[in-house]
Amino acid sequence: MKSLVWFRNDLRIDDNPALQAACAESEEVHAxxxxxxxxxxxHDEASCKIEFMIANIKSLEKSLDELNIPLTIIDSDGMNHDPSIILKLINERTITNVYWNNQFGIDExxxxxxxxxxxxxxxxxxxxxxxxxxxxxxxxKTGEGKPYSVFTPFKKRWVENFNLDLLDIEFKYMPKIKTTVSSNxxxxxxxxxxxxxVDMNLWPVGEEEALxxxxxxxxxxxxxxAKDRNDxxxxGTSRLSPYLALGIISPKRCILEALKKNNFELDSGEKGVTKWIDEIVWREFYKNIMSxxxxxxxxKPFQEYTNKIKWRFNEEEYEAWKNGKTGFPLIDAAMRQLKSEGWMHNRLRMVVAMFFTKNMLxxxxxxxxxxxxxxxxxxxSSNNGGWQWSSSTGTDAAPYFRIFNPLTQSKNFDSDGLFIKKYVDELKDVEKKDIHDPSNEIRSMCDYPTQILDLKKSRLRAIDAFNEAKN
Ligand SMILES: Cc1cc2nc3c(=O)[nH]c(=O)nc-3n(C[C@H](O)[C@H](O)[C@H](O)COP(=O)(O)OP(=O)(O)OC[C@H]3O[C@@H](n4cnc5c(N)ncnc54)[C@H](O)[C@@H]3O)c2cc1C
Known part of the structure; x- marks a missing residue:
């Protein structure tokens, strides 16, 4: 049998059910x-993500080559062309079976x-x-046969249905017979x-590195x-999200290896382990919401009433936020982390998203x-879920009147201001007592901007906008 495996969001060999099935069932496998x-x-894919993806496709090609599976890359104008591209290749190579792992998303x-x-x-x-x-x-499904829209009961059902057989992912690949085709x-x-x-050295390439x-x-x-994840x-967090997003590592592999550190207990034992697995279930929850x-x-927002919110737009504020120049040190540090690393800490994603949607409206x-x-x-799905959570338009979202104060968040989660100092160079010599909200004098000495908005007034403006949409 001659098979074709279509790689998409699964740039790995380990725990790749489509590849495993093709290898188990066919003598000759193409990719x-x-x-x-x-x-x-x-789809607004970031250029750092594309660069990372290309490097990982190249790494995948090498692993496939060791199994005598040639990887062919084909250029396409867009998703609607993909089916005919696959069919053409199948006909050219007399393929009889096609395998792929499902992707989430309407277009996909x-x-x-x-x-x-x-x-x-x-x-x-x-x-x-x-x-x-x-x-x-x-x-x-809920008792009424509806999909879950709240995380806690979803997680409860997830745990009730979990069994270790789901993590039976070990597979020994054997090289396939050599084909006449070679990778392009x-x-x-x-x-x-x-x-x-982005400093790409932060993100070593390939599934071996991910593992x-x-x-x-x-x-x-x-x-x-559980203790360090908010600082x-x-x-304190794994920084595995780029690998999970492109399928360079699988959620099952992550959960299996984590459970080994906790006597295979899913809901008891080491708090750090159970909390970390929770986050991977959040990822699955948001994929369910999307589907x-x-x-x-x-x-569209999940909460339909929020369609009526009268969002404002201020170009200067928007630019200041994007460039980490809002005059709120924690927000600016976070936005600069995003630019230099292509990644932002989860707590800060919530803080900057809430500032954007509530204070800036x-x-x-x-x-x-x-x-x-x-x-x-x-x-x-995770990005949409995170933004809709922060803007209170989403499922299981923060209540609209609960608006993080970026100065309080700064004192609570970066108490010594070390994170701010790392990313906001202008403030690196400012004393700890001044770092969260420097005086005008310090700002002018450090050439650091004044605050682009008034926190109290902007908070009330947001609550009014939500109240108005609700009534
Ligand atoms: C506004 C906003 C936007 C976000 N956009 C994305 C995004 O585009 N891609 C993305 O992967 N995550 C996103 N998240 C979720 C979360 O911030 C990141 O997954 C996390 O910061 C990644 O770091 P880590 O790998 O060290 O996570 P860890 O804390 O080590 O968690 C392990 C894994 O669990 C998953 N995870 C963790 N937290 C969440 C969460 N809140 N929701 C869903 N999955 C989670 C991730 O896959 C992560 O790699 C967003 C959150 C917010 C608030």
């Missing part, structure tokens, strides 16, 4: 990756439906798998517009996760897009 610059632009799902129809008409077998979640989206990776032009200033990072994290830091200067409530993929969709355009871990 394809469809590269579309247009599509990535349409309708593309896959179209491909399934095309393959059926042409008498080609296909098999699809879930590699991004433990339970296929929509598995759990060296000649393929991975064109993209590189316009980032190494996981191991290192689980050896020590995970045990303090941005401590590297069960397609409106969130169409730029800017439309969450603008912030959501800016994050996607800059994050190396950009993931539509």
């Amino acid at each position: 394809i990756y469809i590269y579309s610059n247009n599509q990535m632009e349409l 799902e309708s593309r896959d439906e179209e491909l399934q129809e095309l393959l059926t008409i042409n008498d080609i077998n296909f098999s699809t798998y879930d590699s991004q979640v433990l339970f296929p989206a929509g598995t759990f 990776i060296d000649s393929f032009d991975f064109f993209f517009n590189k316009d980032h200033s 190494k990072n996981l191991k290192k994290y689980l050896d020590k830091k995970i045990f303090n996760y 941005p200067i401590i590297e 069960s409530f397609p409106r969130v993929s169409k730029g 800017h439309d969450w969709r603008l912030g959501e897009a800016f994050f996607m355009q800059n994050l190396i871990d950009g993931d539509f």
Whole structure:
């Protein structure tokens, strides 16, 4: 049997159910990756993420080559062309079976439906798998038969249904028979517009590196996760999100290795481990939301009443926020972390998103897009979920009147101002007592901007806007 594996958001060999099935069932296996610059632009993919993805595709090609599986890269104008590209390759190479792991997203799902129809008409077998979640989206329903829209009961059902067989992911690959086709990776032009200033050394390439990072994290830091996860200067979180977002590591691998550190207890034992697994379940929860409530993929809020909010727009404030020049040191440090690392600490993502949507009263969709355009871990469902949570337009969101005060957040989570000093160079010599809100004199001495808005007034303005939309 001659098979084709279509790689998409699963740039790995480990725990890759589509690849495993193809290898188990076929003598000859080919692989394809469809590269579309247009599509990535349409989906606001960050240029640092694209660069990271290309490097990881190259690393994947090497691993596949060791198994005698040639990876062919094909250029595409956009997702709607993908089904015909696959069919053409199948015909050229007399492939009989196609395998892929499911992707989330409206465009992705309708593309896959179209491909399934095309393959059926042409008498080609296909098999699809879930590699991004433990339970296929929509598995759990409330007592009324509806999809869950609140995390805690979703997590409860997730835990009740969990069993270790779900983590039976070990697989021994054997090289396949050599094909006459060779990979075109060296000649393929991975064109993209590189316009980032991210230090890519922060993100070592390839699944071996991802697994190494996981191991290192689980050896020590995970045990303090519950305590350290909110302190941005401590590297208390795993920083595995870019690898999970591109499928360089699987959520099952992460959970399995974490459970090994906790006597396989999912809901008891080491708090750090259980809390960390919780976050991976949050990721799965947001994928469920996206799949069960397609409106969130169409730029619509989850809470329909918030459609009526009269968002404002102020170009100067918007630019100040994007460039880390709002005059609020913690916000500016966070936005500069995003620019230099392509990543931002979770607590700070909430703080800057709330500042953007509440204090600035800017439309969450603008912030959501800016994050996607800059994050190396950009993931539509988690990003949309995070923005809708912060702007109180989403499922299980922060109540609209609960608005983080960036100065209080700064004192609570960066008490010594070390995070601010690391990223806001102008303030590196400012004393701890002044760092969260420097006086006008210090600001002018350090050439650091004054605050772009009044926290109290802007807070009340946001509450009024939500109240008005509600009534
Ligand atoms: C406004 C906003 C935007 C966000 N955008 C993204 C995004 O584009 N991509 C992304 O992966 N995450 C996003 N998140 C979630 C979270 O901030 C990141 O997943 C986390 O900071 C990644 O760091 P880590 O790998 O060290 O996480 P860890 O704390 O080590 O957690 C392990 C993994 O769990 C998942 N995870 C952790 N927290 C969350 C969460 N709140 N929601 C969903 N999954 C979570 C991630 O895959 C993460 O890698 C966003 C959050 C907010 C508030």
